[in-house]
Amino acid sequence: MGLTKNILNQKILSVEIRKPKLVSGKGTLRKISTKKKTEFINGMVGEKFIGVERRAKNLIFKLTHGKILIAHLKMSGQFVYQKKNGQNAIIGGHPIELSETELPNKHSHIIFKLSKGVLYYNDTRMFGYVLYYPSLKTFEAENHFIMYGVEPLSREFTPNYFFESLKNKKGKIKALLMDQKIVTGLGNIYADESLFEAKIRPDRQAMSISSKEAEKLHKAIIRILKRAIQVGGSSVATYRLLDNTRGNYAREHKVYGRDGKKCIVCGKPLKKIIVGGRTTIFCENCQS
Numbered sequence: 480m481g482l483t484k485n486i487l488n489q490k491i492l493s494v495e496i497r498k499p500k501l502v503s504g505k506g507t508l509r510k511i512s513t514k515k516k517t518e519f520i521n522g523m524v525g526e527k528f529i530g531v532e533r534r535a536k537n538l539i540f541k542l543t544h545g546k547i548l549i550a551h552l553k554m555s556g557q558f559v560y561q562k563k564n565g566q567n568a569i570i571g572g573h574p575i576e577l578s579e580t581e582l583p584n585k586h587s588h589i590i591f592k593l594s595k596g597v598l599y600y601n602d603t604r605m606f607g608y609v610l611y612y613p614s615l616k617t618f619e620a621e622n623h624f625i626m627y628g629v630e631p632l633s634r635e636f637t638p639n640y641f642f643e644s645l646k647n648k649k650g651k652i653k654a655l656l657m658d659q660k661i662v663t664g665l666g667n668i669y670a671d672e673s674l675f676e677a678k679i680r681p682d683r684q685a686m687s688i689s690s691k692e693a694e695k696l697h698k699a700i701i702r703i704l705k706r707a708i709q710v711g712g713s714s715v716a717t718y719r720l721l722d723n724t725r726g727n728y729a730r731e732h733k734v735y736g737r738d739g740k741k742c743i744v745c746g747k748p749l750k751k752i753i754v755g756g757r758t759t760i761f762c763e764n765c766q767s
């Protein structure tokens with residue numbers, strides 16, 4: 480959405496909610512909640528927008544202090560940002576004719592006054608919603624998607640967490656390792672190397688992975704990341720950078736970049752496939 484970059488880093492000075500129904504819940508049978516309205520306003524004023532992303536049909540606005548706003552435009556919602564100097568408004572979402580000439584208008588139900596302009600949520604039919612969550616935890620508890628996984632070298636990344644995260648997931652193990660929702664910061668190289676070390680095929684369905692295998696893979700991920708940091712002389716905070724560079728760790732790659740070469744364990748040629756849109760190298764003989 481074009482207005483995203485315009486609202487980033489802007490402080491929310493005030494929030495006016497004209498239709499509390501829209502911030503009270505999802506679905507058509509929403510009851511107006513004064514509590515939700517108050518929470519919304521008190522929670523947002525003084526914070527800044529620090530990120531906007533799209534998940535399925537939801538827009539997720541990330542705010543300072545871990546606060547989150549989720550919006551679903553449904554059939555007739557739109558966000559409009561108007562700069563203070565009155566320049567052309569930036570519209571994202573469904574078109575509403577009146578918003579081209581008049582702001583706010585009778586369809587403007589939530590109005591955020593920002594430091595450099597005003598953000599409007601307009602909706603002609605009012606099926607959309609904009610919900611406030613005080614923390615990532617409250618957000619994840621209510622929404623069926625998890626925003627981010629844990630850091631691989633943090634205490635939260637345990638074998639049990641890893642197995643539990645994989646066991647109900649649809650998709651191939653390598654794709655899930657790389658999509659950041661279970662564990663963050665694992666790039667293509669480390670995913671391939673870890674799977675080789677754990678003797679797991681990168682195209683295995685995640686839910687078919689046993690707790691023993693998850694434990695092995697967990698151990699491999701940690702060992703490989705620590706080793707990469709060690710030889711790269713890098714700190715934990717910058718290990719991601721290693722994935723994109725040809726640091727010293729490149730000399731230790733067992734599968735990555737070795738398509739067609741002999742497997743260092745069994746001597747058979749390594750195979751190349753595509754998983755999750757990424758080139759993937761593995762040993763058909765050693766990994767199952």
Ligand SMILES: [Zn+2]
Binds near residue numbers: 745746747763766
């Ligand atoms: Zn092999």
